[in-house]
Amino acid sequence: MDHFTMKNGILHAEDVPLPAIAEAVGTPVYVYSQATLERHARVFREGLGALDDPLIVFAVKANPNLAVLRVLQREGFGADVVSGGELRRALAAGMVPDKIIFSGVGKTRAELELGLDTGIAQFNIESREEGRELAELAHARGERARCALRINPDVDAGTHEKISTGKADNKFGVPLHRAADAFAELAALDGLALEGLAIHIGSQLADLTPLETAFEKVGRLLGDLRASGHTITRVDLGGGIGVPYRAGESYPSPADYGAMVARVTRDWGVQLAFEPGRVIAGNAGVLLTRVVRVKSGLSSPFLIVDAAMNDLARPALYGAWHDFEPVAATDQRMTANIVGPICETGDTFATDRDCPALVAGDLAVFRTAGAYGATMASSYNSRGFVAEVLVSGSDFAVVADRIDAGAIMDAERVPEWLG
Numbered sequence: 001m002d003h004f005t006m007k008n009g010i011l012h013a014e015d016v017p018l019p020a021i022a023e024a025v026g027t028p029v030y031v032y033s034q035a036t037l038e039r040h041a042r043v044f045r046e047g048l049g050a051l052d053d054p055l056i057v058f059a060v061k062a063n064p065n066l067a068v069l070r071v072l073q074r075e076g077f078g079a080d081v082v083s084g085g086e087l088r089r090a091l092a093a094g095m096v097p098d099k100i101i102f103s104g105v106g107k108t109r110a111e112l113e114l115g116l117d118t119g120i121a122q123f124n125i126e127s128r129e130e131g132r133e134l135a136e137l138a139h140a141r142g143e144r145a146r147c148a149l150r151i152n153p154d155v156d157a158g159t160h161e162k163i164s165t166g167k168a169d170n171k172f173g174v175p176l177h178r179a180a181d182a183f184a185e186l187a188a189l190d191g192l193a194l195e196g197l198a199i200h201i202g203s204q205l206a207d208l209t210p211l212e213t214a215f216e217k218v219g220r221l222l223g224d225l226r227a228s229g230h231t232i233t234r235v236d237l238g239g240g241i242g243v244p245y246r247a248g249e250s251y252p253s254p255a256d257y258g259a260m261v262a263r264v265t266r267d268w269g270v271q272l273a274f275e276p277g278r279v280i281a282g283n284a285g286v287l288l289t290r291v292v293r294v295k296s297g298l299s300s301p302f303l304i305v306d307a308a309m310n311d312l313a314r315p316a317l318y319g320a321w322h323d324f325e326p327v328a329a330t331d332q333r334m335t336a337n338i339v340g341p342i343c344e345t346g347d348t349f350a351t352d353r354d355c356p357a358l359v360a361g362d363l364a365v366f367r368t369a370g371a372y373g374a375t376m377a378s379s380y381n382s383r384g385f386v387a388e389v390l391v392s393g394s395d396f397a398v399v400a401d402r403i404d405a406g407a408i409m410d411a412e413r414v415p416e417w418l419g
């Protein structure tokens, strides 16, 4: 459930009519609902109700907007970060180091140092090489870095290949068959306090079965490691639960997920950590856009909107579907190619889509844009970065300013020799 609903024929975010936001901020603009974020955070936490003291860290990559992070921090969430930038954003949003987990295959020396400086709860080590480097850095400071070893369980998550992370040929984690050796080597290093395992098999998972298979593999490894005398106090089960992108689709609920986790991990005797991203933020945001014009096409007309692939990359990148709805209710329908203004054919949101009949100037939204939306934006075609708004009740605030098309960034300069 979200808080984007039709009231008197106009789509609202909570109590704010979307035309009011378009009027005040312009379009395109991402609109997030605080009530939906809070609700999703609570439903997720309640879904894990059977577990003892789980650590829930929001996958910042899904939506790193400071205001969004702040809402989740107030809900007790920590942060799963994958770069120094995300780590700094999590801290700026008030997340405490004890609830920060640092994942990612390519953490640089500087990023490992930043994690150590911050005193984060856990580094998820993705290779022996990374573990050795972290151990050396921590040892030189007279410290032991708290960490977990990320395992690649070779499980097909059944999701889009570009967002699958747990198959043997994916770059993530240490292959299961080498995990015990890697764990033994790294656990013996002075600079590491290696007392955890981590796993994340992919994103937008429609089914719990691959997760269950992967968790069972982790459970067996946990038993083997303990039998070899290792101490394991935390297992990080990652994120990945999918969300409906089309009205009427059904996905596993946090309660279903929590029940499965409770069953599989019943005898593990560890603290569990979770890294949800999309399931918290996905349906808490829409991308509000205005129709620029309708152009006749060979078969279907082109509905040209002012949002583009630089604002919402998922359709161009993964062929992803986002429901498209009018802001002012209409019973009239049309079949259209919904496209943005960018100069490549890939700038297509939908082909031959049955959608509301709209004309130039009308407002519409792409739904389920709160995760992997603004964060994947670029300035392609010098369109600048899209604005973001957070709604709470009948209030709204701009939480990221638009960078106007054609703006010259502070970081840019022309070398002297060009005069």
Ligand SMILES: Cc1ncc(COP(=O)(O)O)c(C=O)c1O
Pocket (backbone or CB within 6 Å): 059, 062, 080, 103, 104, 165, 200, 202, 203, 204, 238, 239, 240, 241, 275, 276, 277, 278, 279, 371
């Ligand atoms: C390590 C890790 N944790 C958590 C997530 C969050 O995934 P999701 O947004 O699907 O919950 C991702 C992205 O897939 C990830 O790579």
Ligand SMILES: N[C@@H](CCCC[NH3+])C(=O)O
Pocket (backbone or CB within 6 Å): 061, 163, 203, 204, 314, 371, 372
């Ligand atoms: N960017 C992807 C999700 C990536 C998940 C990150 N591990 C998407 O929009 O679906």
